[in-house]
Amino acid sequence: MNPLVSRKVKRRLMIAVGFLFAPLFFSAVLIAVNAVNPFGLMFLTSFTIKNGTNEEIFVTPIGARDGAGVRCTLPYSVFKRFEVFGIKKGNFRIPAGSSKELTYDWDDVQFSEILVRRNNEPWRVKATGLHPTFSQYRIPQKSCFVISDLEHLPYASEIHLAALPGNSLWTLTIYFLSFLGLASPFLIFNGLRITP
DSSP states (O other): HHHHHHHHHHHHHHHHHHHHHHHHHHHHHHHHHHHHHHHHHEEEEEEEEEOSSSOOEEEEEEEESSOOOOOEOEEEESSSOOOOOSSOOSSSOOOOTTTEEEEEEEGGOOOEEEEOOOOOOOEEEOOOOOOOSOOSSSOOSSEEEEEEEOGGGGGGGHHTTSSSOOHHHHHHHHHHHHHHHHHHHHHHOOOOOOOO
């Protein structure tokens, strides 16, 4: 192949692919801007769940987003000082005598309950002290919740179980595509550097 034609094809291909990846690049920029957005950061708060039993437990904190009381998982952040939403939404494992600290954005969900269970057993409910639909949205008065006796906790109802997280591939896919988008400026810049 003629080297001149080869350079032209490579140049056009790199620029074309770079522009195709541009929307994904802007998605990555939005994620980065959101991570340091002061308005979002002011609503981040953390709480701890302690396993006061002598066996391993699994927990899923849930809350309500509207006056209808429909439950959902909390919008967790991976970091305390940056708002980067986590991939895992629930079913957090806490070994006996250990604790789990979680950070979430509290201004659009009323953190009302913690679903808790032993391995291969039904979910039970521990209340946080906040009503799911009244006086939204607030931070619970307590920042530490101790699970000490599962037998005295009521079983989860259908409205609670509906909040259990499904497949977390959607969030993972968004992060993966946004990561691919970082190649966009690199491809366009290097494509333009190729002399036709």
